Amino acid sequence: MTVVNIKINGKKYSDDIEDRTLLVHFIRDHARLRGTHIGCDTGHCGACTVLLNDRPVKSCQILAVQVDGESIETVESLEGSDGKLSIEQEAFREHFAMQCGYCTSGFLMMTHHLIREYPELSREEIREKLHGNYCMCTGYQQIVDAVQDAQKRHNDKKS
Amino acid sequence: MYPKPLTYRRARTLDEAFSFLSENEDARVIAGGQSIMPMLKLRIASPSLLVDIAPIRELHEIRMEGNEIIIGAMVTHREIIESREIKSNIPMLQETARHIADVQIRNRGTLGGSICEADPSADYTPTLLVLDARVTLKSAKGERTVSLDDFLVGPFEVDIKQGEILTSVIIPVNRSAYSVVKYARRAADFAVASMAALVEKKTDGTVSDIRVAVGAQSDRPLRLRDLESELTGIKPQKRDLHLAVEKAVEGLEPIDDIHGSADYRKEVTSNILKANLGSLIFGGDSK
Incomplete structure (x- = not known):
């Protein structure tokens, strides 16, 4: 057992955990934040994507003890304190970029990262950047539409 | 899915890592x-x-030493893609890293980790074989440097002893014309067939140096040394290239699995070698 301190969405979570605890289990079961999903559990599907020090990673492929003292952002960080949807969430809602919604939190975190990292991405580039996220309902057209729209909203807001 | 119960130790220095590894015969590095x-x-x-070597600062360095680049084992795929030194001195390695897995994996995965996993269809190894890379292994008893060709033993097997840590990869600077091809069913998958090649030509078209390696075609990635020597020192015609490729591919023994039958893998290997070595040797689009 090891005591870890992990900052999630700006709040510190501390717990005495088994060393083999996966980060995704720490987020869901210890911090009780259930927006991050476990999809394939083999590192392929990206449903468990969170940002670790601002970079997307798959939280089912990391032990919580490995990120002791680090900062994580999960999908719960997107919504404003007033309950307003973020631009990524708005774009996904408007384009109906989800069917069952299981993969959505992973795609939202990728979108959150991509629109800040790159000022512009072509549809082809967006698809390339989203290789690590699967939508088993195969709603990819709408997801690409939503990422492009989110990027536009982000750029408009900045200028 | 949980791993079996384990103890995790974070090493801040190499010496600390060696001491953790010596405590337990069953220890693995992460x-x-x-x-x-x-x-x-x-x-x-x-x-x-599990001994975590991530905090060890020296393992994160990328530095030039004479005509070689030394890349620490903890350098991530993303850092390889973003490194200016690697871009200008071994562009082929950067191109290879761009096609590994996906964004999330490239943010975490490391050069040293990928080499030590020794998956026969891994992305880095064909490239590193043609670059004549060497790896440095350190332990409490000292250090040794071996060629990657000798380090790779078989599927998921490398020449590393208990207590040793792969600390860095040494790569001679190489700006020759290159080709790196990964053929996979889906972009983020492991390769069904892959190749890496470097070609140097004299002004009259004579091939002065050619190095070719293939992945996913045997129990480990292989340099095609017979093919290399057949095409070196001559001005090869298309026919010479095709014959050399067919002979080399004939000798390969890829696995038969759900990702591709052995025959299919050989066919793809033959096609990508002919097309891409053709472009390097004859120039232009001779596919």
Whole structure:
């Protein structure tokens, strides 16, 4: 057992955990934040994507003890304190970029990262950047539409 | 899926890592974890002690030493893609890293971890073989440097002893014309066939240096040395190239699995070698 301190969405979570605890289990079961999903559990599907020090990673492929003292952002960080949807969430809602919604939190975190990292991405580039996220309902057209729209909203807001 | 119960220790220096490793015969090193985590979860590997080498600063360095670049074992795929030194001195390695897995894995996965996993269809190894890379292994008893060709033993097997840590990869600067091809069913998958090649030509078209390696065609990635020597020192015609490729491919023994039958893998290898070596040797689009 090891005591870890992990900052999630700006709040510190501390717990005495088994060393083999996966980060995704720490987020869901210890911090009780259930927006991050476990999809394939083999590192392929990206449903468990969170940002670790601002970079997307798959939280089912990391032990919580490995990120002791680090900062994580999960999908719960997107919504404003007033309950307003973020631009990524708005774009996904408007384009109906989800069917069952299981993969959505992973795609939202990728979108959150991509629109800040790159000022512009072509549809082809967006698809390339989203290789690590699967939508088993195969709603990819709408997801690409939503990422492009989110990027536009982000750029408009900045200028 | 949980790994089997294990103890995790974080090493801040190499000496600390060696001392943790010596405590337990069953210990394994974890770098970025993108190879070992899936194995732990599938319980293909179940070490009782995991030694994390991520905090060791020297393992994160990329530095020039004479005509060689030394890349620390903990350098991530993303850092290789972003490194200016690597871009200008070994562009081929950067191109290779761009096609590894996906954005999330490239943020965590490391050069040293990928090499030590020794998947026969891994992305880096064909490239590193043609670059004549060497690896440095350190232990409490000292250090040794071996060529990557000798380090790779078989599928998921490398020449590393208990207590040793792969600390860096040494790569001679190389700006020759190159080709790196990964053929996979889906972009983020492991290769069904892959190749890496470098070609140097004299002004009259004579091939002065050609190095070719293939991945996913045997129990480990292979340099095609017979093909190389057949095409060196001559001005090869298309026919020479095709014959040399067919002979080399004939000798390969890829696995037969759900990702591709052995015959299919050989066919793809033959086609990508002919097309891409053709472009390097004859120039232009001779596909």
